[in-house]
Amino acid sequence: MKHVQTRSALLALAAGASVALGQAAQKAAFVGNNGNIEGSVTSYTFSPAGVPQFVAKVITGSGTNNPGNNVYGIALSPDGRYLATTHTTASTTVERVTMFRVNADATLTHIDNFTTPDSPLDAVWLRNDVIAVTRTNTSLANLVYVYRFDGTTFTQIDQESAGVFTAYLELSPDGQWLVAADSTGLTLRSYRVELDGTLTPGTTIGTGTYVLDPGFTREGRLRLYGGGGISGGSNKIPAFDFNPNDGSMSSLPNAPYTSPGSSPSPKLAVHAPNPNFMIIGHGTSAEIRTFAMDPISGDLTDTGFAFDVGIQGSLGTVAVLGDWILATDNFDGTTGLYSFSLGPNGQLNMNGTLVSSQGTAPRGIAPWNPPATCYANCDGSTGTPVLTANDFQCFLNKFASADPYANCDGSTGNPLLTANDFQCFLNKFATGCT
Template sequence: MKTSRTILRVVALCMACVSVTALTGCDGFFFKETSTSTGTSSGNYVYVANQGSTTLAGFQISTAGALTAITGSPFSLPAAPITVTVSRANTYVFVGTALGIYGYAIGTGGVLTALNSGSALVSTLSGVQWLETSPDGQWLLSLNQDGVTISEYSIAASTGLLALAQTYTYTGLSGIALPKMLRIAPNGASAFATLGTGGEVAFTFNTSNGLLTQTGVLNPPNQSSDAAIAIDSNSAFLYLVRTGTSQGLSVYTMGANASLTSVGATYTTGSVPASVAIDPTNAYVYVANSGDGTISGYGSATPSQLSTLSGSPYSSGGGVSAMGVDSTGKWLLASAQSGSPDLTLYGFDATNLGRIFSVSSTATGTTAIALALTH
């Protein structure tokens, strides 16, 4: 069993290297004022949004796991960042703030060129909590801070400019909506938003026309709050972490019309879980625990029967709250709001499968609130 899983993992990682796919992304750093430049980046980069210093710090990830600062990093932003994402073709970066959405074209070596002459692509009074691009690259969804709406924008492929397609108002919550995160399933058929004590809202999604339709609400247990989610690459399982009285990791199967069905027990995490990541083989799940600065690891051939990985929990920075897997599928990266360190890069152990170990780390800035990677 151990040998076969090792072989499967090697095959999956090799496929990831060829296809160069990933989770999320962010930005480059040398700034030019223009509104028409098209991005041309093809590197493997990680970007950290520093809310306290109003900057984005960027690093190139080497094949050996070294983190090298991108020329011009950290890059100053017009407003404190809250969330960041990159277009699926690695051409544009979108930064969400309390004032709106800013856009940048990614050039060679991670060089940034501001869109719209550096002004916001979208100005809003509701504030942006989370940005997510659709798998086909056509749409940008903004989970807004107002606790009521999700705004959808079409992305102009040649310019990166945004056009409002529709604003959706979600309903039927049993608690107060505290927007946290929004994820679109890899197959593009569904989307889910975590809303704190308001639970989780499920939508079907049509990538051809951008239609987002609410199909249900998953209410959290009493005195609990839905924090973060991750969806496996097969769009078969959704992993949800909650804080409060029902703190922990829960697993759901994904069915027709964005339905969710619990597969069993809630698994123990560290204090205040804030982020979830899945390895490229879908065999291992990691939870960032912001309350105690650790990462919990779980693994199983069957998602309904998770077990704690060897050495878990793993040490990370203080207030660790964002994670992602790089474009090669070889590294897991985590950023921490309280630093020490701000950013840590972990490798996957080939002997004790699923175990992660620190390879490199670096400072990024003040209050590293979000992390994103190129695809």
């Protein structure tokens, strides 16, 4: 289960989100720790160079048979306000959904615990107040449950059939379509996301191979790639065109593609920060491998660049945060979070070193890239014009109260706030908001 931050930032902007509403004030990532005896979530922030920095760990459950153990799914609301975790313990009836409020420093405040039918292997926010959760089950019908969360209550508003064994959900970059991947049934299903967050079934396509943890392209022609797992020779990467008008899908003519090596077992796909590349994570080989993507045909070509996390199964998941690629090491020796920058030819250049999650079996990643802000819009208004005399008064008030915001020039001297900050603010106001 991998997640890309682009849509979160866009929807947060559209909603006029602000840190005051509850979201991390800087780039952050939240990692779910899938421990059998202790479940937890680790918060990270990052240096300007992309090096992960441990912030805090919050325990969701501990001890034998605690419903808060085994954090498996992890999802951040588009506005960055709420973090949800799903749990996959030994229960065969219901499992827990844990809700947190995200603080400006990337720490988490527990809100409440709710239940959903067993097993919630994946969860995706459809709106700032609507979340979809799978019921992945080998003996019962698989479903996608949709819940509305208003900050206090957790209310089911919809449920849709999802096949035989559906463990992965993926939302299109514009938030209009949800795709459910049924590995046992070898199918993909699309659902239109309605304005109220409910789902309307779209189309179903047979895939021929597993499509594990699929990922959409973020720009250009809308396509969907995934991992073929142990099906089709344990080296296949299925790929599909996706029609945003009706949710229909069709296999790319030259797909599935082949990942090199002896049965590497591709397990996930995520669009790289550079749109000319796809990132494929592997189960058996535990490699993160980059593939060049033809912008016209969508065909993938192995770049020859890969990072080996460790022994079989030790790659947790992969996510993209701005220009960085994040990955978890699940159990091989020291475990935690990696960060990479992508080279021009698909190289994976590590930022710093692996940083421990201080939890057991780190797996899922929920990245957060705060929406761009306009410094001169001090009062946070959204009207037209955005910048007004109120922003000057706002800046004066912050300067008078020694608010760090007023340190416009970023100086570190004593005094921290000077006349230069006024000139800096005037310059930014004159430049305007774009």
